[in-house]
Structure formats: structure tokens, C-alpha cells
Amino acid sequence: MAKVLLKQYYSLLSIFLFAILFSEARLIISSHPFSTKLSAKAMAPKNEKLTHNHFYYHNLLAGPNVTALPLNPKGPLDFSDPADLFGRLTMVDNPLTLDPELNSTTVGSAQGLYGVASRSEVAFVQLFNFVFTADGGEYRGSTVTDSLCWDTTPYLPTGQGRCRSSAGTGVFGFARGKVHLKTYSFNTTTGNAIVECDIYAFHY
Secondary structure, three states, X not given: OHHHHHHHHHHHHHHHHHHHHHHXXXXXXXXXXXXXXXXXXXXXXXXXXXXXXXXXXXXXXXXXXXXXXXXXXXXXXXOOOHHHHOOOEEEEEEEEXXXXXXXXXXXXXXXXXXXXXXXXXXXXXXXXXXXXXXXXXXXXXXXXXXXXXXXXXXXXXXXXXXEEEEEEEHHHOOOEEEEEEEEEEEOOOOOOEEEEEEEEEEEO
């Protein structure tokens, strides 16, 4: 009789301990979820807007106020030779202005980097954050990110480029859209360029 009671005691104890361990495991899992599914309708406002921003940015490789700094300089630039440009990377903090003139109203800066990704043609890849800083503007403090700019030559005469806008902050939270770049002017001696930029961004 004692053996039966002892056996039942150990069985109940095992069940009790298993229940405690199982509940602890569930608590740990539920307290530290890796991901949680949310309702897209609940997270996003109802009305999606399309905004068009137009400005110019100044890519200055030479002069008293350089805004574009080569990370791996390889000697003088030969803009006629894609093989010479291949692999060059440049970090930028380019001013954004309303008009092509550098002394016109500043609305922000283009911060990021670009590089030449082809040996046979001048094709740029870039990643920029367009940071808007205009005083009193509704976009002040907001950013739009453009990335994966392909088959583009915005820093050469008559050059054009198209990128996708893949992210944003502030007003441009959940932003998506496209960025169109077009050379306004280019100095073949210094490499300084003024690029016209149009951003079309869907956002909430």
C-alpha cells in the first residue's frame, strides 16, 4: 500500500513540476516575442497623400566649401574614362536649394554616399537621405531616403538618373515613391555639379 501511495505521489509531483515548467516556458515566450502581427489599418492613417518636392542639390568636389569628399581618391578624375571612375566612393553633405544658385534659399541637405558601379559606362549607385531643414516649413526635421539608383549619370553633362524612395521619417513616415535626378550644370575640370531633383513620395 505504501509503495502504491509513493508511486502516486511521484506521479502527481512529476505532473505538477511539468505544469510549472510549461507555464514558465509559455511566460518567457509570450513576454519576449520576436515579432507581432499588427493591423495595417489600425497603424496607418486613412488618407494617403502624394507630395512632389522640387529643388537643386550642389555636389561640390572642389572650392572653398567642399561638400563631397572622395573616400578612396585615385588621383585626378578622368570623366571620359569609366574604367578610371569605377570603384570611386564619395561621401556627401550637399546643400539643397530652391533655385540653381547656391546662395538661394536653403531647404535642407543630401547626406549619404555614391559610387561608380560599372567599368564600361558611367553608372552611379547611391544612397541619400534628403534632410529637410527649412525654417517654418511643415517638412522641417523630416527625411526621405533614396536608394539603389541604377543606370544613371546625374553628375555628367545631360545626365539623368532615377531612384526609388524607400523610407522616410517625420511627415514622410512610411514613404514610398521615386526620385528623378537631372544634371543642371557640370564642371568637367573640377567635377562640381548642380543636380535638379524631383521627389514624388506617397506618405500619410
